[in-house]
Amino acid sequence: MLEMLLSIPGLLLIVGALLVPVLPHAPRQAYMLALIGVSGYLTFGIETGVHTTASLGGLDLILVRAEAMTKPFALVFHIAAALNVFYALHDPNKTTSAAGLAYAGAAIAALFAGDFLTLFLYWELTAITSVFLVLAGTSARTMNAAMRYLLMQVGSGVVLLAGAGLLWRDGTGLTIQAVDALTPAGLCLLLAFGIKAAFPLVNGWLQDAYPEASVTGTVMLSAFTTKLAIYMLALCFAGFTPLIYIGAVMAVLPVFFAAVENDLRRVLAYSLNNQLGFMVIGIGVGTQLALNGTVAHAFASTIYQGLLFMALGAVLHRTGTAKASQLGALAKSMPLTAIFCTVGALSIISFPLFSGFVTKSLTLGAVAKEGYFFVWLAMVFVTVGAVQHIFVKAVYLPFFGPAPKRVKAKEAPLGMLLAMGAAAALCLGIGVYPEPLYALLPYDARYEVWKAGYVLGELQLLFFAGLGFVFLSLRGVYPTAMDTTVLNTDYLFRRTLPRATMAIAGPVLRVWFVVLAALKRSVLQMLKISEQASRESGLVSGIASIGSAAGIFLAMFALMLILRQVM
Amino acid sequence: MAKSKNPKSKLTPALGLRLLAAVAGLLVLAEILVHRHAYFALEAMPLFFAGFGFLAFLAIILGSRLVAKLATRPVDYYDTPEGDA
Structure with missing residues (x-):
């Protein structure tokens, strides 16, 4: 029993989470960190290959199998899980702690699943455990958002199971490997992964549910589900060209929505979506450099996106709001949070010496090398988008901009500062010295990001985007944030579907x-x-x-x- | 989206502005000294990234106006059973 617990990565966290609710606060945090530490240590030692198999009613299951790209994902999932524990040190909510730990465990276990049936099990477990994080939110909309979230997540699992069933019927076997997307089974799997990776049209759940979760819940949510989907897409659909264009749409569209949105945690949810678009483009291109880019970007973005969610969560925790229209001049009262948040922002806009630059550039370079001009242009455009909705809107204006009214705030609690500090250090560390991360990547393909011309181009892009902001604000036409509901694709099942049902039923x-x-x-x-x-x-x-x-x-x-x- | 008509509502302090302008100026000058390797013809154009960054920022704000016009509803839109439709 103990041997099985230790041999299946993530299982230790899932089973260990059962004890979390009965422990008092301080021992609980230490216990969770210890579990994550042990799990991380055991997982990191797993070499590429098949390790544990089982047979269930004539089906051969592969419980533990590591691919070349499993290690970086498993590592960053452990890092995120540990940072989450620090971030939630102040939070006495036992449900969130237990659900968060089991959720991380399920996501880690899913990375090592070698067949689609085993994957299905953990896929649904991530859905069920994570819904408690949404439910921990305090807004009046939490319950409905959680139910819509669960519907999409479990739905994705059901489609996954259908795909697995079709594969099995075709005699292809259940092993997770490259799948032909243009078969019924392939389409099912693509849709199942696509829902969780927030493809266009099925992305609504992300912007709908994540910002309704609790301060700590949103941070936990931001790390796992979407990156797990990216990992699975990379394993099964690398080189499937339509993904390039799906990814490009995913990357570009959220830019305009994030520009209008007032709730800054929702802005981050849009931004998470467009970062995923970059990764999907890389998967679609499918060259070794592009896949390295996707994996490196997933690694770095899990940390900087988490950092941004943490910082704005801290703002929400201290001021009671994360609305752009109500925030300003926070750097005076929350200086450390402001610094960490700025590091996160510099990372996401891929400023040289920060983690986004040394990771996103791999995908960008791969796309340029393969000659996809418009996709490349879209990716450069999206970087400017990140300057607008992250650097200006979510960081500069709330922390350094004018205050609409006096906001009283204290600096974030110690646990939050520790988590943000560690995440910021990682962002800077990876940005300055990316070699250890590069060594973890699945392929040997490299891209020289430190060429003077390339760095210069990047700096020109970023600074002149900044000048664009200055130009608009001096002319007084930079839009002020307003409190509105921005319609997104969740409209489809919150309005269109009920109306269609009534139109037929009437x-x-x-x-x-x-x-x-x-x-x-x-x-x-x-x-x-x-x-x-x-x-x-x-x-x-x-x-x-x-x-x-x-x-x-x-x-x-x-x-x-x-x-x-x-x- | 409402325009801020008040010219005093400057979102950028004067010092930061000068600094930003100075760095931007240096980056333009650096183009003379540094060769940028380009994959695409357009990219090889002098000051391509500077121009693109500036214009893309304006385009995003312009595009977001359209989103604001077409896709925004009152903040309690989904809280009413059938919205405003």
């Missing part, structure tokens, strides 16, 4: 009511006729026996009862 119901009314009238008519017929001078008087007359009335009574039921 006429059907109307016809049904007409039929019912007619039936009712005919029964009454029959009663009237039979009443007349049974009178002394009536048709049936004296002809039928009492027994058959009773039979006729009994049958009519039964019919009435049935009609009453359906009405």
Whole structure:
């Protein structure tokens, strides 16, 4: 039992999470960190290859298998899990702690799943555990958002199972490997992964649910689900060209929505979505350099995106709001948070010497090398987008911009500062010295990011984007943040689908009511006729026996009862 | 999206502005000394990234106006059973 617990990565965290709710606060935090440490240590030692198999009713399952790209994902998942514990040091919510730990465990276990059935199990476990993080939110919308979230997540699992079933029927076997996307099974798997990777049209759940979770819950959510989906896409669909364009749309569209959105945690959810777009482009290009780019970017973005969610979560925790229209000049009261958040922002806009620059550039270089001009241009455009919605909107204006009204705030609690400090150090560390991260990447392909010309181009891009902001603000036309609801693709199932259902159900119901009314009238008519017929001078008087007359009335009574039921 | 008509509502302090302008100026000058290797013809154009960064920022704000016009609703839109439709 113990051996199995230790041999399946992530299982230790899933099972260990059961003990979390019964422990008092301080030992609980230490216990969780210890579990993550042990799990990380054991996981990091796993070499590439198949390790644990099992047989279930004639199906051969591969419980533990490591690919070349498993290690970097597993490592960053452990880092994120540990940072989350620090970040939530102040939070007494046991449900969030337990669910967060089991969620991390499920995501880690899923990385090592070698067949689609095992993957399905952990895939659904990530859905079920993570919904508690959304439910821990405090807003009035939490419950509904959580249910919509669960529907999409579990739905993705069901489609995954369908894909696995189709693969099995075709005799291809359940092993996770490159899949032909243009088969029914392939399409199912692509959709299942696509939902969790927030592809266009199925991305609504991300911006809908993540910002409704609790301060700590959102940070935990931001790390795992989407990156797990990226990992699976990379394993199964590397080089599937349409992904390049899906990724490009994913990267570009959120830029405009993030520009309008007022809730800064929702802005981050859009930004998370467009970072995923970059990774999907890399998977679509599918060269060794592009896949290295995707993996490196997933690694770095898990940390800097988490850092940004942490910093704005800290703002929400201290001020009670994360709305751009209500925040300003926070750097005075939360200086450390401001510094860490700025590091996160410099990373995401891929400023040289920060982690985004040394990772995103690999994908960008791969796209340029393969000659996809418009995709490359879109990616450069998206970087400017990040300057706008992250650097200016989510960091510069709330922390250093003018304050709309006096916001009283204290610096973030110690645990939060520790987590943010560590994340910021990693962002800077990877940016300055990326070699250890490069050594973890699945392929040997390299891209020289430190060429003077390349760095110069990047700096020009970023500084002139900044000048664009200055130009607009000096002319007084830089838009002020306003409190609105921005319609997103979750509109499809919050409005379009219910309306479509009612549009179909309405006429059907109307016809049904007409039929019912007619039936009712005919029964009454029959009663009237039979009443007349049974009178002394009536048709049936004296002809039928009492027994058959009773039979006729009994049958009519039964019919009435049935009609009453359906009405 | 409402324009801020008040010219005093400057979002950038004067010092930061001068610094930004100075660095931007240096980056333009650096182009003379540093060769940028380009994959695409457009990219090889002098000051391509500077121009693109500036214009893309304006384009994003312009595009976001469209999103603001077409896709924003009152903040309690989803809280009412059928919204404003």
